Amino acid sequence: MPDLTLEDIARLSGVSRSTVSRVVNEHPNVSEGVRERVLDTIKSTGYHPNVAARSLASHRSWMIGLLLPHSVSSIFIDPYFPQLIQGIAQACNQRDYSLGLFLIGSREDEEKIFPRVSRRGMLDGVVVQTGHHGEPLIDRLIESMIPLVVAGRPNSSEKVSYVDIDNVNAAYNAVSHLIRLGYKRIATITGPAESTVGIDRKEGYRRALAERGRTIDPSLTVEGDFTETSGYYAMNALLPSHPDAVFAASDIMAYGAMRAVREAGHKVPDDIALVGFDDLPLPNSPGPPLTTVRQPVMQFSTSAVEVLIDIIENGADPPRRVLMTTELIVRESCGAYLRHK
Amino acid sequence: MPDLTLEDIARLSGVSRSTVSRVVNEHPNVSEGVRERVLDTIKSTGYHPNVAARSLASHRSWMIGLLLPHSVSSIFIDPYFPQLIQGIAQACNQRDYSLGLFLIGSREDEEKIFPRVSRRGMLDGVVVQTGHHGEPLIDRLIESMIPLVVAGRPNSSEKVSYVDIDNVNAAYNAVSHLIRLGYKRIATITGPAESTVGIDRKEGYRRALAERGRTIDPSLTVEGDFTETSGYYAMNALLPSHPDAVFAASDIMAYGAMRAVREAGHKVPDDIALVGFDDLPLPNSPGPPLTTVRQPVMQFSTSAVEVLIDIIENGADPPRRVLMTTELIVRESCGAYLRHK
DNA sequence: GTGAAAGCGCTAACAG
């Protein structure tokens, strides 16, 4: 199948190149008869327009990029990123965009990738995952003027568009649930202090406690890094302070905590209640079903793509902000059922 | 930063467009002085070539596609795919290629994606994951003449290039290990019968047993689908036949089996030994450390990209085949340490 | 409604 060109199709259907281009792009000004004729020869020849030529002429590539900074090996142990990738990929398909995936694992990666991404021609826009404080990538992207949407709240409060879930409220609700259940010494295992998710979920915890006039006991807050192991160690660090409930900033850390609780000879939720965050499908999850905050990752991804396309088509001003609400999924680990008996 | 063109750089450095093109593409025929001058103005202006124009003129996009067929929601619960994506992405970076990711979840997806992928202009080549029997995608890709490498052994024994791990031998070695340990009733939980991985690993099991003159007891083979749940049910189905060891075609299924064993009141490895397959990092893994076959996913990915680039540069003939060896990682679940006491 | 013509920004012979 030698690659056909517009020219070929034009000749075969006895019209001009422009006309074929019009029917391919669904322009209104084509008579029905001609349209059908052209469509026929396109179908019968299996013609598809050359993407590069089209991009060059139209300044649109119909491809968007997904940038994942700091993608060290461990990043894919967290179920969040596969899920995000899948969501973005699906949303792209939906809107007839292709997806370019850029995993940035190091400074060199960033240097290699940045030119490809920032310079127009390959990508119409990018969605970039928020990373840690002081990460210059997002600022560089802003400077490059490429249509941009940040997945997650960016650390710097720039005039960027972003889509995020309402982490503060989500954590607030989770902890409030624990308070309502009557727990007195509610601890939290946070995410990394440099990450916005970590910060926001901790803030929600703090706010829920403060609002009921509880003092915040610093010994009841331990930092984790979203890994199972960190949850395990955090829980061990918490144990001497005798928490009766723990809000973990991710399910995986909650499972780590659960393991620590079990090894210490205590039971979840009887001795220590546990609430997690994510509710993403995990390959295997031991112990009692986890009460957790459900993140709408799929809607989140769709929204990010929608916003980006909106920016591509209508410009970046004003910056768009969308905050998605979460849902507390009450299962057994928080002891709600226990208490209701 | 208005997008600069080759022309601009040429004017600014007082040379012709071709010369700039030459230094950008590292052609040898440029004098040192000129090269430096041009490089300087490129650096100072922050110029980057337009990818679309370059592709159009050179018939090379420096982008390859990764196609994942049948990417239903559950596919990302398996740690294999994230790992594969990461490996491919890294290898692409290494070789200065970009990566286009195409998740194909349905027939409509395939129809949408196929033209974008098959028609030259966007992609220089694709690596496609093997799916199930009767999947026409790979054949369609072959027909389209796009440089292609299959990740995993394709079902149809076409003249395709592929990279695979030696599943038969891997399974053979795992089961042989169990035989050497003295187990008499060795069962297996296979992958889906339509998948080549499933078929090959089962064949290795069969071969190991046959070679020692063991009869294959059909009640000791149960099919799973690589999910934890399927491993759990498979083990329950196996229990009445009293296996003393089980080879599961994936770690996740092994964990499911472990759960079933535990619930039945038995212990791993004391009552039933367990060997898995994959050795990929899982967020949380209960029970005794799993003896398993380690898949070299990263090398595998690198190899797939290397082979694809080789094909892009040197043609698809003859078809390349690479088979990677695996390693049996002996931990506790197989009872090797127990038996050595 | 349709065609002609001028690019989009770059590469790649071909001269010199």
Added chain:
DNA sequence: CTGTTAGCGCTTTCAC
């Protein structure tokens, strides 16, 4: 070693 000249395959005014 360097510049000139054609395109690559498509979109997009602008006439008709």
